[in-house]
Amino acid sequence: MSSSMLPVALQNKLVGYGRTSSAHLSALNIDLIRNIVFILFILRYTRKTFYSLRGYGIFGSIRNVYISLRLFFYGIFLRIPGVRGQVDKQVKEAITNLETKLINSGPDVVRYLTLPKEGMTPEQVRAELDKLAGLEHTRWEDGRVSGAVYHGGEELLKLQAEAFGQFGVANPIHPDVFPGVRKMEAEVVSMVLALFNAPSDGAGVTTSGGTESILMACLAARQKAFLERGVTEPEIKLIFAGLSPIPPTRHSSRLATTSRSSCTVSPCPEPEFKVDVHAVRRLINPNTVLLVGSAPNFPHGIVDDIPALSKLATKYKIPLHVDCCLGSFVVALLKKAGFPEPYEEEGGFDFRQPGVTSISVDTHKYGFAPKGNSVLIYRNKSYRNNQYFIYPDWSGGVYASPSVAGSRPGALIAGCWASLMSIGETGYINSCTEIINAARKFETAVRTDSTISLHMEVIGNPIVSVVAFRSKNGAIDIYDIADDLSAKGWHLNALQSPAAIHVAFTIPTAKAVDLLIADLAEVIGKELEKAEERRSQGKAYILKRGETSALYGVAGSIPDKSVVSRLAEGFLDTLYKA
Numbered sequence: 407m408s409s410s411m412l413p414v415a416l417q418n419k420l421v422g423y424g425r426t427s428s429a430h431l432s433a434l435n436i437d438l439i440r441n442i443v444f445i446l447f448i449l450r451y452t453r454k455t456f457y458s459l460r461g462y463g464i465f466g467s468i469r470n471v472y473i474s475l476r477l478f479f480y481g482i483f484l485r486i487p488g489v490r491g492q493v494d495k496q497v498k499e500a501i502t503n504l505e506t507k508l509i510n511s512g513p514d515v516v517r518y519l520t521l522p523k524e525g526m527t528p529e530q531v532r533a534e535l536d537k538l539a540g541l542e543h544t545r546w547e548d549g550r551v552s553g554a555v556y557h558g559g560e561e562l563l564k565l566q567a568e569a570f571g572q573f574g575v576a577n578p579i580h581p582d583v584f585p586g587v588r589k590m591e592a593e594v595v596s597m598v599l600a601l602f603n604a605p606s607d608g609a610g611v612t613t614s615g616g617t618e619s620i621l622m623a624c625l626a627a628r629q630k631a632f633l634e635r636g637v638t639e640p641e642i643k644l645i646f647a648g649l650s651p652i653p654p655t656r657h658s659s660r661l662a663t664t665s666r667s668s669c670t671v672s673p674c675p676e677p678e679f680k681v682d683v684h685a686v687r688r689l690i691n692p693n694t695v696l697l698v699g700s701a702p703n704f705p706h707g708i709v710d711d712i713p714a715l716s717k718l719a720t721k722y723k724i725p726l727h728v729d730c731c732l733g734s735f736v737v738a739l740l741k742k743a744g745f746p747e748p749y750e751e752e753g754g755f756d757f758r759q760p761g762v763t764s765i766s767v768d769t770h771k772y773g774f775a776p777k778g779n780s781v782l783i784y785r786n787k788s789y790r791n792n793q794y795f796i797y798p799d800w801s802g803g804v805y806a807s808p809s810v811a812g813s814r815p816g817a818l819i820a821g822c823w824a825s826l827m828s829i830g831e832t833g834y835i836n837s838c839t840e841i842i843n844a845a846r847k848f849e850t851a852v853r854t855d856s857t858i859s860l861h862m863e864v865i866g867n868p869i870v871s872v873v874a875f876r877s878k879n880g881a882i883d884i885y886d887i888a889d890d891l892s893a894k895g896w897h898l899n900a901l902q903s904p905a906a907i908h909v910a911f912t913i914p915t916a917k918a919v920d921l922l923i924a925d926l927a928e929v930i931g932k933e934l935e936k937a938e939e940r941r942s943q944g945k946a947y948i949l950k951r952g953e954t955s956a957l958y959g960v961a962g963s964i965p966d967k968s969v970v971s972r973l974a975e976g977f978l979d980t981l982y983k984a
């Protein structure tokens with residue numbers, strides 16, 4: 407039989423046998439390599455599955471799969487032609503409402519859409535600025551806005567403006583041209599290091615805000631893990647309160663997208679609303695590059711168990727970041743102001759805990775510096791240097807920047823330094839006293855006031871400046887309370903999962919706390935009357951939901967957040983409508 411009659415594959419084999427042994431070997435090698443790649447592939451996924459199972463447990467993993475499937479099918483449902491048209495219509499309506507609310511229009515509003523041909527005179531510009539500052543707005547000046555404006559005192563604002571004036575052209579990227587700014591920046595960092603009990607070799611940087619500080623902490627941790635352990639698929643364990651119903655693996659925060667890491671969110675279970683340290687321990691795997699805890703977190707103002715996280719960090723040799731962005735100078739000075747300090751018996755929440763490697767502190771929050779100021783401090787220089795950007799080969803010269811930014815505003819650093827210097831430790835202790843007294847007064851009112859305490863409850867056990875509360879027995883929808891308070895000129899923060907409201911006390915709001923308590927009791931009374939009326943008319947529920955409910959109430963009950971995301975997108979677009 408001639409070989410040409412054999413099946414092709416067999417021919418090849420026979421021909422193969424007849425070939426030189428080196429060709430034969432290379433064929434074998436390719437097979438071998440293919441098998442190894444396949445086994446590595448299987449191993450990799452087995453490993454991933456193993457860590458997921460260990461992290462979330464069998465039921466948790468099943469729940470994650472269930473939630474993913476539900477989201478998937480709900481996404482398909484939303485794309486059914488009839489449904490899609492309805493959703494599109496409602497989204498468009500909501501965005502139009504937003505635009506009328508946010509964009510000032512009217513006969514006397516002049517819109518400037520291109521450069522004025524000839525520049526205005528200083529007087530004209532001043533007149534325009536006066537008009538802009540005077541536009542109708544929620545009255546932060548009367549203390550009706552939660553957070554947002556942390557000081558706003560006339561004297562301080564004047565001093566900051568003077569600092570801006572003197573350093574308007576300054577840019578710390580040229581330390582030889584602006585030596586004063588270099589000195590001020592280094593001193594701001596040093597003052598914050600001292601407030602958070604850093605060791606003598608502690609180091610830090612200033613940034614444009616809390617978001618940048620946290621991003622830089624993540625970047626430094628990722629870089630450290632890559633250099634020291636070769637981690638290429640970094641995971642960050644984030645500990646956010648109130649996110650437990652959201653499948654952690656799907657949580658893609660800004661950190662994840664920007665620092666090319668995946669973020670894992672550990673649950674913060676009721677009733678404490680603190681991070682579940684056991685859950686964090688189970689979620690740690692060889693790709694974990696950073697643990698994060700808050701002191702306190704934004705939603706409920708709760709301080710996570712930093713001593714326990716520090717033990718984990720030390721045991722597994724993983725850096726631990728503490729987010730003190732919000733707590734800033736208030737949390738640092740609690741003890742000196744005579745209030746209980748978080749985890750005092752266990753040794754505190756800052757660098758006194760050996761596992762803590764970095765802390766973000768927003769000087770533009772309770773440091774009362776102008777907006778655009780934050781500080782990121784590290785246990786020592788070796789942590790900080792991982793966030794440096796150094797490019798020695800650039801044809802523009804050897805380039806080195808401490809963070810992502812190139813040019814930075816020297817004026818803001820001067821404004822920050824001037825604020826810290828003029829307020830001083832005693833000033834900050836006094837403001838801490840004022841703010842914490844107001845927060846505790848409000849908390850006590852929610853817990854004991856005859857009207858409020860019957861229907862509302864405080865979330866967790868806040869000890870810093872934020873107090874979150876929710877409806878206790880379901881008689882009242884907390885979002886209706888938010889809308890009623892809005893109608894009375896208050897701007898508080900609506901929270902979700904669980905539905906709640908929070909107040910972040912600041913110098914202006916602290917002065918208005920009695921009014922807030924009175925207004926809260928009043929709107930609760932009003933809502934009770936409304937509920938009674940509905941009951942007497944035999945209506946079980948309200949047909950027309952308020953604004954906040956429309957966003958959180960309705961959105962909260964549907965699994966897919968794509969509609970909410972579209973509204974948020976519309977909101978952002980509105981910001982840029984000239």
Ligand SMILES: *Cc1c(COP(=O)(O)O)cnc(C)c1O
Pocket residue numbers: 615616617618700702703704729731732768780
């Ligand atoms: C405000 C805040 C931040 C940072 O926010 P920025 O607006 O970027 O300054 C980070 N964490 C918490 C808990 C905060 O409250």
